Amino acid sequence: MTATDSSHLEPDMHDSEAVATQHASAVRDGMESPAPTTESAQPTAAVPTAKEAVPDPSPGGPEDKPRATRVAEGAWLGGVCTGLARHLGWPLMVIRIAFVALATFQFIGVIAYGALWLLMPPESTVKAPGLESASRAGFRGQNKPKRRIDWGMLLALVALGVGLLWIMQNTGLGISSQLFWPVAFACAGAALVWRQADSEQQKRWRAEAGGKAWLAPFVARGGWPALVRVIVGLGLVGAAFGIVIAQQGQISHLPEVMAMTMLALAGLAIVLAPWLHRSRSALNQARAEKVRADARADMAAHLHDSVLQTLAMIQRQADDPKAVQKLARRQERELRNWLYGDELHEATLKAALTAAAAEVEDERGVPVELVTVGDCDTSEEIQALVRATREAMVNAAKHSGADKIDGYAEVDEDSIEVFIRDRGQGFDVDAVAEDRMGVKGSIIDRMARHGGTATIRSGPSDGTEVRLEIKR
Amino acid sequence: MTQTPDQQSAEGTAAERRPYSVVIVDDHAMFRTGVKAEIGRSVALVGEAADADRAIAVILQSQPDVVLLDVHLPGGGGVEVIRKVHEKSPEQKFLALSVSDAAEDVIGVIRAGARGYVTKSISGSELIDAIRRVAEGDAVFSPRLAGFVLDAFSGSIDLATVDEDLDRLSQREREVLRLIARGYAYKEVAKELFISIKTVETHVSSVLRKLQLSNRHQLTRWATDRRLV
Numbered sequence: 001m002t003a004t005d006s007s008h009l010e011p012d013m014h015d016s017e018a019v020a021t022q023h024a025s026a027v028r029d030g031m032e033s034p035a036p037t038t039e040s041a042q043p044t045a046a047v048p049t050a051k052e053a054v055p056d057p058s059p060g061g062p063e064d065k066p067r068a069t070r071v072a073e074g075a076w077l078g079g080v081c082t083g084l085a086r087h088l089g090w091p092l093m094v095i096r097i098a099f100v101a102l103a104t105f106q107f108i109g110v111i112a113y114g115a116l117w118l119l120m121p122p123e124s125t126v127k128a129p130g131l132e133s134a135s136r137a138g139f140r141g142q143n144k145p146k147r148r149i150d151w152g153m154l155l156a157l158v159a160l161g162v163g164l165l166w167i168m169q170n171t172g173l174g175i176s177s178q179l180f181w182p183v184a185f186a187c188a189g190a191a192l193v194w195r196q197a198d199s200e201q202q203k204r205w206r207a208e209a210g211g212k213a214w215l216a217p218f219v220a221r222g223g224w225p226a227l228v229r230v231i232v233g234l235g236l237v238g239a240a241f242g243i244v245i246a247q248q249g250q251i252s253h254l255p256e257v258m259a260m261t262m263l264a265l266a267g268l269a270i271v272l273a274p275w276l277h278r279s280r281s282a283l284n285q286a287r288a289e290k291v292r293a294d295a296r297a298d299m300a301a302h303l304h305d306s307v308l309q310t311l312a313m314i315q316r317q318a319d320d321p322k323a324v325q326k327l328a329r330r331q332e333r334e335l336r337n338w339l340y341g342d343e344l345h346e347a348t349l350k351a352a353l354t355a356a357a358a359e360v361e362d363e364r365g366v367p368v369e370l371v372t373v374g375d376c377d378t379s380e381e382i383q384a385l386v387r388a389t390r391e392a393m394v395n396a397a398k399h400s401g402a403d404k405i406d407g408y409a410e411v412d413e414d415s416i417e418v419f420i421r422d423r424g425q426g427f428d429v430d431a432v433a434e435d436r437m438g439v440k441g442s443i444i445d446r447m448a449r450h451g452g453t454a455t456i457r458s459g460p461s462d463g464t465e466v467r468l469e470i471k472r
Numbered sequence: 473m474t475q476t477p478d479q480q481s482a483e484g485t486a487a488e489r490r491p492y493s494v495v496i497v498d499d500h501a502m503f504r505t506g507v508k509a510e511i512g513r514s515v516a517l518v519g520e521a522a523d524a525d526r527a528i529a530v531i532l533q534s535q536p537d538v539v540l541l542d543v544h545l546p547g548g549g550g551v552e553v554i555r556k557v558h559e560k561s562p563e564q565k566f567l568a569l570s571v572s573d574a575a576e577d578v579i580g581v582i583r584a585g586a587r588g589y590v591t592k593s594i595s596g597s598e599l600i601d602a603i604r605r606v607a608e609g610d611a612v613f614s615p616r617l618a619g620f621v622l623d624a625f626s627g628s629i630d631l632a633t634v635d636e637d638l639d640r641l642s643q644r645e646r647e648v649l650r651l652i653a654r655g656y657a658y659k660e661v662a663k664e665l666f667i668s669i670k671t672v673e674t675h676v677s678s679v680l681r682k683l684q685l686s687n688r689h690q691l692t693r694w695a696t697d698r699r700l701v
Binding site for chain 1: 499543544545546548549551571572573574577593615616618619622623650653654655656
């Protein structure tokens with residue numbers, strides 16, 4: 001806010017700055033006693049603080065690249081490529097082709113893929129607590145996106161892999177065929193079994209297998225495909241050993257037995273490794289969940305406090321419908337935002353508008369319905385736009401007598417438009433614009449100063465609509 | 473759908489005709505009682521239910537004009553109810569009601585087949601008006617839903633991969649939706665664009681159809697992306 005701006009202000013003007021400085025006293029005057037006011041301020045502050053206390057599942061600011069996680073959506077195998085593509089910002093197909101090509105070089109691709117599969121944590125999808133709990137209780141149904149596999153692509157990739165392999169083997173660059181088939185079989189088998197142990201369905205499995213996650217693929221009801229996958233996987237691993245043993249067959253009996261034992265142990269290790277790893281990470285996860293549960297319990301306590309406070313205040317002010325509505329509205333907004341709200345980053349237009357609307361609601365006791373389409377970061381111009389919007393909302397709340405204000409903001413590629421509308425009594429724009437500085441100074445001139453426009457449409461019976469536009 | 477201008481006409485028609493029959497599905501008994509008290513005089517309440525299974529049975533048995541359906545419901549949510557009922561009775565009309573403003577829930581229930589979405593803070597007269605619209609076969613878009621739809625259909629849809637007819641909003645449809653998002657009632661939208669209310673209703677119904685039929689993958693991705701931003 002500039003000094004010139006506030007020097008325009010007349011005493012009874014309702015510019016945002018003036019309101020802001022008078023805020024504390026204004027609110028207090030509006031209420032019957034100062035004591036509940038301070039009480040009511042407490043829960044307001046408490047809820048956001050509690051929200052910050054939750055361990056953020058995805059470290060790194062909003063500007064960071066997404067962490068490398070396995071992404072279930074759109075995945076063909078383990079989601080490794082999809083996750084890498086998102087992390088590196090490369091086209092997905094490039095990474096998939098790279099893995100297929102690498103796989104034909106001494107199985108490097110396969111090994112790398114397996115290692116990444118183990119190392120990359122699955123994508124965590126933590127939502128607002130209300131949504132999480134509704135999902136857990138089965139109130140929302142399974143609206144997981146169905147997996148869509150592009151069969152054409154898959155076929156092309158497989159063809160590419162097989163072709164490359166064939167060339168490698170035929171030019172003699174590849175692995176000796178003595179090793180090749182056993183390793184290929186073992187890889188395929190291990191992949192099938194590991195796929196099974198992937199964490200996507202772990203939770204359900206763990207419940208069904210009585211907490212023994214490593215038993216889960218064998219015990220839990222994965223349906224026929226799961227069972228077939230495990231059997232075929234184990235069969236392939238077995239076949240790999242068989243081939244090796246058959247190849248070693250000519251040598252004397254002792255090494256054969258030794259080799260068989262070693263191979264059996266190795267096979268067992270390969271098959272069990274994923275589950276050992278999983279059960280360890282399950283332990284870690286359980287610890288993390290405990291921390292989270294504690295944080296949630298704290299938040300629930302805060303929440304109950306704030307709701308209880310509001311209810312107590314409503315009872316004390318039961319004879320003042322305006323105050324009761326204001327309290328209920330604020331509590332509703334707080335709860336709704338906490339339970340279902342998007343996490344708003346501070347420095348965006350949407351967050352700023354939402355905050356402005358909430359302020360006006362609290363100060364004036366008139367509900368503001370705000371809808372936004374698109375979003376962008378704030379700049380000096382956009383802050384001016386937000387201030388003008390706030391002023392328009394304050395005017396509507398103060399002068400129109402409407403019981404609701406509608407706000408709409410749309411962010412385009414090259415411009416931002418905001419509409420503030422009420423259905424109360426309108427006014428004569430031409431007559432008022434000259435002498436009411438609230439409209440002229442804080443809306444029209446302010447927009448003009450920042451390269452935007454403000455148009456006001458008002459009629460005695462249609463209410464008022466303020467349209468603000470600014471170029472991005 | 474907001475407020476006074478349409479109110480008189482709503483009450484006028486409701487008085488002339490037989491009241492529309494309504495089933496309320498919500499797991500909060502207090503909310504059901506509240507809604508009954510508010511709209512009980514203007515519509516015929518023929519049943520209520522608190523979970524998905526019970527709801528499906530009640531709806532199929534009583535065949536109401538409109539079902540007021542909570543989005544979050546024990547037993548799989550409102551989406552499940554719509555799906556199961558539509559298997560047996562594809563013409564059944566649903567109006568979704570929710571405290572959750574989560575875009576994916578709202579879009580999800582509309583895509584499952586609900587003909588409209590309103591928040592639970594809606595006033596009694598607005599709710600009656602919305603029920604009438606849905607009963608008459610129109611769609612009910614609250615400003616918030618209109619905002620979500622504009623968001624879903626703007627830019628984020630990859631045009632090369634989708635059926636263009638279904639996955640784009642016409643210029644007129646966008647204009648109508650923008651006005652609804654700005655808080656205009658259908659009547660006011662009509663006046664603003666110099667078209668009839670019937671035409672506004674046609675546009676909104678067409679948007680609803682596109683929302684329900686367009687490429688599933690793209691819209692789901694929009695919902696997912698939105699969470700990641």
